[in-house]
Amino acid sequence: MIIQEYYRNFENHNRILEKYINDRTPNNIKNILKISLTLISFSNKPNYAIVNDAVEVSKEYKKEKLVNAVLRNILKNINDIKYEKYIYPEFKTVIDKIFSSKSIRDYIYSAIFKKPKNYQISLTDKNSAVYCKRVFMLDKKILKGCIVQDIGNFEAIKATHIFFKDKNLIDICAAPGGKSILLNSLGFNVLSIDKSQNQINKFKENLIRLNLKLDIHKVDFLDEKFTDKYNSILLDAPCSALGTFRRNPDVTIKIDQSLIKKHQKIQFKMLEKSLEILNLGGFLVYIVCSFHPFETIDVIDKIIQKHQNVKIHDVVSNKMIKRQNGYFINPLTFKNIGGSDIFFVSVLEKI
Numbered sequence: 518m519i520i521q522e523y524y525r526n527f528e529n530h531n532r533i534l535e536k537y538i539n540d541r542t543p544n545n546i547k548n549i550l551k552i553s554l555t556l557i558s559f560s561n562k563p564n565y566a567i568v569n570d571a572v573e574v575s576k577e578y579k580k581e582k583l584v585n586a587v588l589r590n591i592l593k594n595i596n597d598i599k600y601e602k603y604i605y606p607e608f609k610t611v612i613d614k615i616f617s618s619k620s621i622r623d624y625i626y627s628a629i630f631k632k633p634k635n636y637q638i639s640l641t642d643k644n645s646a647v648y649c650k651r652v653f654m655l656d657k658k659i660l661k662g663c664i665v666q667d668i669g670n671f672e673a674i675k676a677t678h679i680f681f682k683d684k685n686l687i688d689i690c691a692a693p694g695g696k697s698i699l700l701n702s703l704g705f706n707v708l709s710i711d712k713s714q715n716q717i718n719k720f721k722e723n724l725i726r727l728n729l730k731l732d733i734h735k736v737d738f739l740d741e742k743f744t745d746k747y748n749s750i751l752l753d754a755p756c757s758a759l760g761t762f763r764r765n766p767d768v769t770i771k772i773d774q775s776l777i778k779k780h781q782k783i784q785f786k787m788l789e790k791s792l793e794i795l796n797l798g799g800f801l802v803y804i805v806c807s808f809h810p811f812e813t814i815d816v817i818d819k820i821i822q823k824h825q826n827v828k829i830h831d832v833v834s835n836k837m838i839k840r841q842n843g844y845f846i847n848p849l850t851f852k853n854i855g856g857s858d859i860f861f862v863s864v865l866e867k868i
């Protein structure tokens with residue numbers, strides 16, 4: 518909670534501190550002050566304890582007097598602290614580029630400053646679910662046979678799985694297993710691969726809790742030589758995670774274009790290799806939890822420019838917005854149950 522608030526109010530705290538420190542204050546001291554401000558404004562910890570802890574930590578940098586003085590001054594003027602809804606311009610530009618509807622944009626802007634609701638997805642149909650017989654709110658307890666994930670993730674699979682005619686499916690970036698587990702619950706026989714042991718361990722923990730068995734392999738997709746071809750491929754590619762800004766507010770702060778270009782290169786390579794191992798007439802579903810054009814519209818554009826044997830299919834979902842080459846989850850359609858992350862999906866057929 519504190520980490521989220523730290524990043525949600527990053528610019529507010531920079532502006533508050535401007536009055537008390539100068540450019541020469543070392544970054545680690547600025548960080549200690551910003552963490553303290555977050556705790557003062559968003560935790561129940563007593564202020565004297567927050568100041569004491571900050572002073573203790575800053576002794577290591579021989580700046581305890583400065584930290585003590587700044588925090589005491591801030592506390593003296595605590596009523597002057599005003600939190601504004603500051604949106605980093607680069608983040609706003611990307612939102613404005615993708616979402617032409619003002620009501621959707623306004624909803625997204627407001628979502629940046631709210632804690633997201635958590636969902637749990639039942640792996641079997643349940644009539645009491647809040648959405649589509651499967652989605653429950655996560656209040657306190659995780660229900661038996663449920664997996665915790667965002668409703669947008671659920672929607673991405675719900676809207677695209679019908680393209681997979683062959684129930685034998687390879688999930689290329691599978692861990693920690695959210696989509697593989699959903700697909701398994703929809704009757705797919707999933708071969709899950711991922712290159713990260715850490716992520717695979719989380720996947721295995723999920724499987725143990727759910728009492729499920731899935732076929733998981735630690736494989737670097739880009740290095741692996743495949744002898745088999747597939748009719749059904751899911752590629753949930755690594756990305757900037759911009760669409761998860763409510764849970765990871767740090768992604769809104771500095772959009773690093775060159776890093777996103779690097780993601781695009783990897784996504785492009787993964788898409789090309791997926792097409793290589795896709796049978797003619799087979800379907801490849803590409804998903805990213807981002808709405809940056811580089812990782813969504815543009816990367817698919819590059820693919821269809823280079824590979825003329827690829828057809829993009831329309832998706833039927835009243836929870837998504839159609840854009841060039843694919844669809845974005847419309848979080849406004851989940852407003853009444855707490856909103857969603859924003860995913861991009863594109864359905865490719867090899868013709």
Ligand SMILES: C[S@@+](CC[C@H](N)C(=O)[O-])C[C@H]1O[C@@H](n2cnc3c(N)ncnc32)[C@H](O)[C@@H]1O
Nearest residue numbers: 690691692693694695696711712713737738753
């Ligand atoms: C967006 S996450 C996948 C989330 C997962 N599909 C889910 O729904 O829970 C991306 C995953 O891609 C994996 N990954 C990145 N590069 C990879 C590669 N070259 N081969 C296989 N997996 C890779 C990462 O380890 C990470 O777990």
